[in-house]
Each structure stands twice: as C-alpha cells, then as structure tokens.
Amino acid sequence: MLVSMKWLKELVDVDLAVPDFVERLDMTGTAVEAVRTRGEELEGVVIGSVLMKEPHPDADKLVYCRVDIGTGDPLRIVCGATNFEVGDKVPVACVGATLPNGLTIKKAKLRGFTSEGMMCSAPELGLGGDATRLLVLPPDAPVGVRFSEYQGTTDTILELEVTPNRPDCLSMAGVAREVAAVTGKTARRPSSAPAESGTPVTESVSVEIADPDLCPRYTGRLIRGVKIGPSPPWLAERVTSAGARSVNNIVDITNLVMFELGQPLHAFDASTLATREGVGAVTVRRARDGEVLTTLDGQRRTLDSEMLVIADDSGAIALAGVMGGESTEVTSETRDILLESACFNPSSVSRTSRSLALISEASMRFERGGDPQGCVDALDRAAALMAEIARGQVAPGIVDAYPVPASDRLLELRVERMNSILGTDIPIEESAAILSALGMEVTPSDSKTLSVSVPTFRSDLEREIDLVEEVVRAWGMERVSSTLPGGRGRIGRLTPRQRWIRRIDATMRAVGLNETMTYAFIDPTDLERTRMSLGEEERFVEIVNPMSEEQAVMRWSLLPGLLRSVSYNQRRGVFDVHLYEIGTVFSTSSGRKLPREHTAVGGVLTGAWSSQVWSGDSHPLDFFDGKGVVEALAEDLGSTGLSLRVSELDWLQPGRSAEVLLDRKAAGWLGEVHPKVAAALGAEPPIVAFELDVDALLDAAHDTRTYTEIPRFPAVTFDVALVVDESVTAERVEQAIRKSGGALLDSVRLFDVYRGKGVPEGSKSLAWALSYRAPDRTLTDDEVRPVHEKLVRKVCAAVNAHLRGE
Amino acid sequence: MSIIDELQSLKAEALASIADAETLSQLDSVRVTFLGKKGSLTRVLRGVGFLPAEERPVVGKISNEVRAVLEAAIQERQAALAEADLAARVSADAIDVTLPGRKRLPGRKHLINQIAEEVVDIFLGLGYMVAEGPEVELDHYNFTALNHPPTHPARSATDTFYVRDLSQGLDEDQGPVTEVLLRTHTSPVQVRVMERQKPPVYVIVPGRVYRRDIADPSHLPQFQQIEGLAVDEGITFGDLKGTLDYVCKELFGRDRMTRFRPHFFPFTEPSAEVDVSCGICAGSGCRFCKKTGWLEILGCGIVDPNVFGYVDVDPEVHTGFAFGMGVERIAALRYDIPDLRMLVEGDMRFLRQF
Numbered sequence A: 001m002l003v004s005m006k007w008l009k010e011l012v013d014v015d016l017a018v019p020d021f022v023e024r025l026d027m028t029g030t031a032v033e034a035v036r037t038r039g040e041e042l043e044g045v046v047i048g049s050v051l052m053k054e055p056h057p058d059a060d061k062l063v064y065c066r067v068d069i070g071t072g073d074p075l076r077i078v079c080g081a082t083n084f085e086v087g088d089k090v091p092v093a094c095v096g097a098t099l100p101n102g103l104t105i106k107k108a109k110l111r112g113f114t115s116e117g118m119m120c121s122a123p124e125l126g127l128g129g130d131a132t133r134l135l136v137l138p139p140d141a142p143v144g145v146r147f148s149e150y151q152g153t154t155d156t157i158l159e160l161e162v163t164p165n166r167p168d169c170l171s172m173a174g175v176a177r178e179v180a181a182v183t184g185k186t187a188r189r190p191s192s193a194p195a196e197s198g199t200p201v202t203e204s205v206s207v208e209i210a211d212p213d214l215c216p217r218y219t220g221r222l223i224r225g226v227k228i229g230p231s232p233p234w235l236a237e238r239v240t241s242a243g244a245r246s247v248n249n250i251v252d253i254t255n256l257v258m259f260e261l262g263q264p265l266h267a268f269d270a271s272t273l274a275t276r277e278g279v280g281a282v283t284v285r286r287a288r289d290g291e292v293l294t295t296l297d298g299q300r301r302t303l304d305s306e307m308l309v310i311a312d313d314s315g316a317i318a319l320a321g322v323m324g325g326e327s328t329e330v331t332s333e334t335r336d337i338l339l340e341s342a343c344f345n346p347s348s349v350s351r352t353s354r355s356l357a358l359i360s361e362a363s364m365r366f367e368r369g370g371d372p373q374g375c376v377d378a379l380d381r382a383a384a385l386m387a388e389i390a391r392g393q394v395a396p397g398i399v400d401a402y403p404v405p406a407s408d409r410l411l412e413l414r415v416e417r418m419n420s421i422l423g424t425d426i427p428i429e430e431s432a433a434i435l436s437a438l439g440m441e442v443t444p445s446d447s448k449t450l451s452v453s454v455p456t457f458r459s460d461l462e463r464e465i466d467l468v469e470e471v472v473r474a475w476g477m478e479r480v481s482s483t484l485p486g487g488r489g490r491i492g493r494l495t496p497r498q499r500w501i502r503r504i505d506a507t508m509r510a511v512g513l514n515e516t517m518t519y520a521f522i523d524p525t526d527l528e529r530t531r532m533s534l535g536e537e538e539r540f541v542e543i544v545n546p547m548s549e550e551q552a553v554m555r556w557s558l559l560p561g562l563l564r565s566v567s568y569n570q571r572r573g574v575f576d577v578h579l580y581e582i583g584t585v586f587s588t589s590s591g592r593k594l595p596r597e598h599t600a601v602g603g604v605l606t607g608a609w610s611s612q613v614w615s616g617d618s619h620p621l622d623f624f625d626g627k628g629v630v631e632a633l634a635e636d637l638g639s640t641g642l643s644l645r646v647s648e649l650d651w652l653q654p655g656r657s658a659e660v661l662l663d664r665k666a667a668g669w670l671g672e673v674h675p676k677v678a679a680a681l682g683a684e685p686p687i688v689a690f691e692l693d694v695d696a697l698l699d700a701a702h703d704t705r706t707y708t709e710i711p712r713f714p715a716v717t718f719d720v721a722l723v724v725d726e727s728v729t730a731e732r733v734e735q736a737i738r739k740s741g742g743a744l745l746d747s748v749r750l751f752d753v754y755r756g757k758g759v760p761e762g763s764k765s766l767a768w769a770l771s772y773r774a775p776d777r778t779l780t781d782d783e784v785r786p787v788h789e790k791l792v793r794k795v796c797a798a799v800n801a802h803l804r805g806e
Numbered sequence B: 001m002s003i004i005d006e007l008q009s010l011k012a013e014a015l016a017s018i019a020d021a022e023t024l025s026q027l028d029s030v031r032v033t034f035l036g037k038k039g040s041l042t043r044v045l046r047g048v049g050f051l052p053a054e055e056r057p058v059v060g061k062i063s064n065e066v067r068a069v070l071e072a073a074i075q076e077r078q079a080a081l082a083e084a085d086l087a088a089r090v091s092a093d094a095i096d097v098t099l100p101g102r103k104r105l106p107g108r109k110h111l112i113n114q115i116a117e118e119v120v121d122i123f124l125g126l127g128y129m130v131a132e133g134p135e136v137e138l139d140h141y142n143f144t145a146l147n148h149p150p151t152h153p154a155r156s157a158t159d160t161f162y163v164r165d166l167s168q169g170l171d172e173d174q175g176p177v178t179e180v181l182l183r184t185h186t187s188p189v190q191v192r193v194m195e196r197q198k199p200p201v202y203v204i205v206p207g208r209v210y211r212r213d214i215a216d217p218s219h220l221p222q223f224q225q226i227e228g229l230a231v232d233e234g235i236t237f238g239d240l241k242g243t244l245d246y247v248c249k250e251l252f253g254r255d256r257m258t259r260f261r262p263h264f265f266p267f268t269e270p271s272a273e274v275d276v277s278c279g280i281c282a283g284s285g286c287r288f289c290k291k292t293g294w295l296e297i298l299g300c301g302i303v304d305p306n307v308f309g310y311v312d313v314d315p316e317v318h319t320g321f322a323f324g325m326g327v328e329r330i331a332a333l334r335y336d337i338p339d340l341r342m343l344v345e346g347d348m349r350f351l352r353q354f
C-alpha cells in the first residue's frame, strides 16, 4: 500500500517528522517497508520556453526547435509533436533525466540534427492525457523551475506492509484512522452526497443476487451524460501517487475512491447492457461451466461454476471482484455509466484470481475481505465526483441488493483478563480510549468490563483476544515490562536418545570427521547412479511440485548427497575430505500417508587424514579407516557387539564392503564406494563411506560400564605367525585362537599381515601377539610355553594353518 | 724400588690415564687396568707378602688410600664424561621446532548446528525440554491446527512443497496440493506436543523446514528453524519479552537491545516481530542494518485460543507464548556469510572455519 503523505495530511494531522512518524507506525504494527520521495523520478525535467520552431528539412513529421530552460544556452531539440507555438511553456526532459516510463534521455542525432533533450507529453510524465501532444503549460509557468516543484508533485510516499488481517488499512481513510488512533489525533473522513436529477435509477437498472453466499451486497448508481476526457491534474496526481496510471476521468475517479475508501468500484457502459422491458437487468451469479468472457485485457477466459460473474441476459459481463468485461467497457463514446460498488466473498475472489492468474487492485482488496456497510459511501462519493468532473447527472436513488444486512459485532473486553495475558496494568479508561480511536463504540458494562461494538470494516476483530491485541499495540509493546515465566519445578534436560545422538555427533568429530548438511531432496535418478535400490514394497517419497527434477524425491540415504560433496571438494582441488552428516532419511510404501523417517549417521572419507606431511606418516584412507570410525563409535557407545558381515552391496566395491551388525542385528553398511558409482557422481575413488541407523546404534548402546580390575601381574607374550589360505579371514583365526585359549590367554592382537617370499601363492601369513596372564601370580616362560604350543596346534588344526617357516 | 714407591708411581700413572680417558669405555678399561682383579694395583699388592710384618700395615693403608683416590677420580671422570656424553647427545638431538606438529585434528560441527545447539542449551538452562516432529507433515498440523484459513497463501503450491499421498489411489492425479507436505515451519510440533502433553509445557524445537524458494545468496529451499513454546497458568506477554530478550543477549552479547514490533501471524495473538539492535553501528544506523539500527531476528506471540481449541487446552485457564527463529538468519548476521548456499555445499574449507 502506497501512502502519499500529502494526501494523508488532508485526512489526519501529522505533526511528527517523517522518521519519527515511520517509527511510530512500525511500533504499532503498520510496517513501513520503504520511504520514497515522489518527484525524484522527474529529476531533470524543467520548464522550458520555446524560442524557435522550424520544420525539419529532411523529415515532414519533425520540427526543429530551440528551447530556453533558463541556463542562458538554449537547447536544440528535435520534436515529433506540433501542437505548440513559439513562446509556449512546455516540460523539457534534459539529458540524463529518466522518465517514469524508464526512458533515459540521451544526446541524440535525429536525421542529421543534434537533439539535446525532449519536450514531454503528459503520459511521459506519468500524468493522464494525450500521448501525441506536448503538455503545454500556462503562460505564467516559470522557465527553468523543476517541473515537479511547479506541479507540486514533490511528495513523500510511504510503502506500507499491510498484514492480511487488516484490509481496512488498504485505504487512505483506513490508514488515517489508524494514524489518528496511534498518534492521538482525529481523522477526517472524505464523503460527498451527489446532487441527483432525472428519472430514478430503478427505472433503468435492476440488480439481483442469485448466489448470496458469494456476494453479500451489490449496489449501483446510474450517472447519465458523462463526458469522458483526461483527468484534471489534481486527480491524475492522486491516482499516480497511489501507484496507478491516469487513464481518463471516469477510471481515475473509480480508482481514487478505491484508494481513498478501500472500496473497489467498477464502471459499466450502461448502454451496452441487455435490457428487459427497457431495464438493464444485472444478475450476480455463479458462472456456468465453460462459459466464456472476454475480459478488459482482451483475453478470452473460460470460466467454471466456482467463479462468480456479473451477468445480464446476454451472459457474463464481468468477473466479480476481479476484472470487467470488454463488451461493457467504458470508452470515449460512453455517455451513461452504471457504477458498481459491491462486496464479494474473499475465498471466491481469491480462487478465481489465482486460477486465472489475474491479480488486480480490486481482487487484492476483496480477497482480504470487503465491508458491505462501506459500499454506499463509496458509491456516493464516486457519483458526486463524476457529476463534478465528468459533468454527469446522477440518477436519483441507488439499486441495492443486500439480502442479509451485516451488523456490528458485539464483544466484551475483560480488562483484568487482558492485563493478566499481557502482564500489564492498563487502566480501563485507557483501553476504552484506544478502542474508540480505532473506530469502535465502547461502553463500560461494569467497572471491569468494556462492551465493544466492532464496525464491519474490522472483520478481523472477532474475539476478546483480538481486542487485547488492538489495545497492546496502540498502548505500546515497548511499555510491557520484561519478566521470566515462573512455573513450578520444571527441569530442562535432554532425553536419553537426544543425549546419545550428541554422543555420536561428538565421536564423529573426535575421530576427525567434519559435519556437513546436504539437501534432503535429491534426484530420483541418483538411485541408479548409486546402484542402490529401494526395498521390495518401497517407493520414493515424491514431491508433487519440486523446484527441479534434480530435487524431486526425499533422500532414502545420505550417500548421494555426501558423494556430491566429495565431488564438489575434489573439483576445487580439495582432496582430503572427511565428512559426516546426521540427518533424516525417508522411506514409504503404498498405502502410507506419512513416510517413515529415520535418523541416520553417514560419513565419507577420501584422500588422507593429512596429506603432504613432512614426517611422511600419512597414508591414503581406505576401508580400515572407515572401519576404525565405526569401531570408535561402537566403543564410545559402550557396545561390544560390533561385527561385520562380508557382503556384496552393489554401491560398494566387491571385496571391500560389509554390512555392519550390532548385537547380530543389521545397523548399516561400510565399504569403499564402487568406482562406477563414484564416477557417476563425479567423484574420484577411492572413497570410504558408511551409513548407520541411529536407532540401531542406540539399541546396542550401554550407558552403564562396570569396573574391571587392572592387572597386577605382568603378562608373558608369545608371537606366532600362522600361514593360512587367503579365504580364511582374520576374524575366523582370531575366534579359533580365543576358543583354544584357555584361562591364561589374556589378549590377542594381530600385528602383521604378510604375503610374498616364504609364503605360498594363495596364502597369507597372519602374525599374532598372544599375551598370557594370571590374576594372582607372575607367570614364567616355562609355565606358559606348553600352553602356547598346545594352543597353536589346536588353531592350526582348526583353520588349516601352519607356522610360517615350517 | 719400594712397594710404596711403586704404589705412588702407579697412582700417578693411573691418575694420568684417568684424566686422559675420552670415553666411558676408555675409562672403564683404565679402571680394569689399574683396579681390576688382574690389574696393576692387585699385582703390586701381591708383593706385600714378601714384606716384613711390621711394614705391612703401612703399605696396606697406603694402598687403600691409592685405591680410594683412584676410585674417586674414576667416579669424578665418569660423571664428567657422562655429562659430556649427554650434552653431545642432546646437541645431536636438536630439531627445528618450527616444523609443523603431527596432528589429527578433531572435526568441526556444522555452523548451523553449532548455533542450534547453543540456542537449545540456553533453553535447557531455562527449564525447557527438546521436542521433535516429522519433516514430512500433514496439512492438519502444519496449517489447519495452526489457525491458517483454507485460502491462506502459504498453502499454495507455489509456496509449499507437497508430497504424494500414497494412501490415495496411485494412478490418481492428486493435483498440486495434497494433504501431505514438507513442513514449512517447526510450529506443527507445537500441536503435536500439546496433543500428547497437558500443560505445563515448556519445549524448544530445533528442526529442518522447507519452503519453495529458489536457492540464492539469501534463500535456501531448506533451512533450520527453532521453535519455542511455553504453556502454563499465568504466562504473559511480558514473559515472552523477558525470555526472548534474555536469549538475544546470550546469543549476540549483553549490550544488545531488543524491540518488539506488533505483527500478524495466524497462530499467535498478539503477535510481534523481534528486532535486535545492530551490532555494527550499535543502533545508530548503517548499511548492514539498512540504516534502521535494528535487525529482524524472529517472530513470536501469545498462543491463539483457536490453536488451544485444536488440542483441548482451556484458554481461560492456560496461556502460552510461542516463537520461531531461523538459524541461517542468525548465522548470516553473526558471521556475515555472503551466500547461504555455502551451508549445503560441504566445502571442507568452509566447514573447518567454524
């Protein structure tokens, strides 16, 4: 909503300076989005006097002029218009000026003549009138003075953000009322009663509402014998200050009244209405499915039965509250005007304007809620102006279809209750004064309660709490003192699950991974790219209206997003990437309304922990670095049940992939990303990745740890290198060792894996350090040796191993 | 030469050798040569047996003195050599301490989650619990139960992501608006919490939300919000002001001010937008705050009685306040992040800065 300060000051006294005034509006709920100075756009347009006017030698339609603009150096201007004489005063746009239509004036050569400026028509200055004629000013217009200054168009314009609950502030009168209430002034409401003459309106026009649910009120007046023409300057300026274009006197008057009172009006050419026994019969009804209407913008629109139209016996003539029809448009030939002032159902207008992508000043006001009680005021005001400006004769009376007259709403405000909600001590008298200033009728029903009658233009005030808000915003939120809630015995604490997730988060960082966030919506074709698959019954969680096909489904895994981040880094020369994300993954199946949401923790590692270290101890990250992360996580969660199941997962490289089990239950996967998958996502292998289900981790987590005695006696350690077939896993050998260990075996540690000289092809040597310990004495080599040798024999038999070097 | 002379010359010779010993091993061989079982001193003393008995004590005494002197000299020399040896080793071990350390840096938490956790921790301190809710939501929780009229513009398919409803026929064209959507704010959790918990309710709700905005320097189609809700007997608008003023001071600094501007939200009334004073110009107005001296930081209000109606809380008995803040907004204000898209790119060089 654009508010001209000049206009506003006619409706209410404003004695605050602009910045203070803006702050007062801001602090009482009318946000000021911008403050502009009007007339700035006419910077560089000055009044000139034509000194010379000669036909252009090479072009019939051009004239060559010299124009004095008070600088002592008359401008050379080539011009296409001819409606002026030497000595006339005209507006001149100098080089560098930018006109409201966006045109910037440059020095130009026109048919061999230099042109150093442009003489302007009224529309070129944002005013109404004939675009083919120069705007010739009165002879006393002062040469060299800025045009906007001369016109008095210099004005401050406030751009207000009107919240959807305040349609009443979409008018100058409404803003003036609001300003009066929050600055302690009194608003002056513009109104006029037209002088009536001729035969009564009812002899020429009838109105009927067929669908009162969509149209609470429809009123009309007939104005006969109007002269269509350009608007007087004051009118053109008013409508342009509100952001409209000046068209002609009739259109400008309907716009003026809409801006002034907030009531959209529509003017029909009354002679175009189909008549019934000499009377133009207007019906407000739902459109018929497939009914066609050509709107004012020349578009043929196909309507449906959810839309409301104004119709005569020939069919639809206007889209109610949205746009008029071409067949009844006011033209320069129009003599008689049927002026409509009505109230339409907000949702109906909203639906219609959205489905036809037609948003107008009128539809914008109706969809926020009109005021049926305001229709006639606006009708009278516009009719009076049409009589005055367009010299029309206003037919006596109005036509008024108003099936169920609206009445003021009665509310009670319990002032004590209000103060207990606000934490304030606002006296009843002050509350009453605020509500009265906002246009309500307030009477105390007892010493603690106000009885409030809410006028129809404040349809947003429906309940006591709405009145509480009105009082506090005008009284001043800044005056409410700050306190903290009391409340008894409440304790802020994370739930166990939330605490565990923080633990997981901390462990990821402790092992060196950096947290990232990726998009939750991803490309459905990433499913093929990653060679992953959905479960048998599962389907994509599909977005109906995605921003793009690349973000059309919710992620089923963190992997695609994380791999894209790897690619992003690598393409920018960052090759050491260690990322993790804890986030929601989604899955669904047929018949489900809401999908399943799981929290997952996923990670990717590539490059080295730290490349280019001078000490040379960096290694390329591989499967075991990923496994180390998972092991660290299990350890920190107090879980001893971590195991890997060798498994072929299509998105991972065969032989370097595994399922992660916790207490023998599936918890996720771990491995090196398949080179084809990496390539499909633009990333460079090797990349280690894992993804674990957080709830599976939490199921295996143990909060309680028990004390185990620290050994008091030293251990005896024997090393043994066992040569086994490649197919025998380290885990199997370790299990065999532990099984054969007996009571003295304390710890088993793999310290080397060797293939090559001395070890047959197809075999490998696993070197183990076995520690033996007794809790109550120091063991001797001699005591341990037979135990160890027996263990080795058993293990060799169990996994078909032999000692290396034998 | 008498034995005594022999001892004296042996002593002189040994002292010279001790002084000459350059290393600990040389010194040891000197010790063996003179004091060992087969050493010179032993050899000289073998002659004692041939001496008359009355001379023996004198020789014995002198030989003990010689032994003591030599042992002391060896010990002294040994200490000196050990000292020199250590000094040499230390000097050889000198390194360039300016070479980089060997480190495995701990990872960093994402900036947005750092801030979210900070806010959550402030509220834990104020006695709030942390609540969560689904990211894919029903229209009922996201809009209807939050008092959004059916025609509210936020419900349009241009503003909100809708999700295919698989409880409906699969082949059916569901149109652009279904009953299932990506939540546009964390506020639906208010309703979910009040459905399962009677007042008093004090919860803070961090979470990811979605809006149909094209990703650009100042917008992301997904971002993080933090919702707060307090419902109890006697909650006031003043409590809301006090709580948020405290939180803003914790987040931005004790010297920052807040102001509450009346605003409109469907699910609170009275509603306000909260500004925090600009940290760059301290409120006098600069380019960062668009010359206003204030930065808009969150929206809040008193819970609308209509919302209580959906969850069966009596507004005559209980009142409440609610607020919601965008974490990206706080991050952008605190760190002057030039482009919000950096938050979702996963660039290691960005992530490691915070």
Ligand SMILES: [Zn+2]
Pocket (backbone or CB within 6 Å): B278, B279, B280, B281, B282, B283, B284, B285, B286, B287, B288, B289, B290, B291, B293, B294
């Ligand atoms: Zn500033």
